[in-house]
Amino acid sequence: MLTFRRLIIAATALTVLSGCATQNNPYDNQGQAQNSGGVSKTAKYGGLGALAGAVAGAAIDHNHRGKGALIGAAVVGAGAAGYGYYADKQEAALRASMANTGVEVQREGDNIKLVMPGNITFATDSSAIASSFYAPLNNLAGSLKQYNQNMIEIVGYTDSTGSRQHNMDLSQQRAQSVATYLTSQGVDASHLSVRGAGPDSPIASNADVNGRAQNRRVEVNLKPIPGQQYQQQ
Secondary structure (H helix, E strand, O other): OHHHHHHHHHHHHHHHHHHHHHOOOOOOOOOOOOOHHHOOHHHHHHHHHHHHHHHHHHHHOOOOHHHHHHHHHHHHHHHHHHHHHHHHHHHHHHHHHOOOOOOEEEEEOOEEEEEEOOOOOOOOOOOOOOHHHHHHHHHHHHHHHHOOOEEEEEEEOOOOOOOHHHHHHHHHHHHHHHHHHHHHOOOOHHHEEEEEOOOOOOOOOOOOHHHHHHHOOEEEEEEEOOOOOOOOO
């Protein structure tokens, strides 16, 4: 029993350390949320997966618990680290392609969010893509074709000017305009969904011009595909 416990601890520690060695964070100073102690997301996912795998492996092989624990840790840990590693690489690529475009890249756990403010996206009361919006959208399309293993949710927002129904309709049209352009550039339409949120969830005050421009935005949420197996590249 003592040996079995030691093997579980060793397997988990080795997987966490290998995760740290495999993927150094290339954007420490660019606003990425860090896990406490500087542990990368890849290592976090891999370490937790390794612990679960060790227990499962030992339970399956009752006669050789130590061996089963190590095998389970290696197999499950590598699979769990797959999406974290994939998302780390995708986030880094997006940050590079969106630099100096006005688009903000955020990481929220497993999800990546791009916030595209109104000063580069749409004019007031319009769903027509502004000329300043084409370069960021082209960069995004290129990235989504390279990293094509995401569900892509596009959410349109408005400021609070006008009726709620008008703003709900307008925000839906804005989200659809972005989706239509991305698919015209080769992004897989089957991975896309659109939603209009109108004036809900403002990120700035609607009392002034600058605040309304920030609220008049599009957000693109990138999420893992349910059931998808993500392999380290």
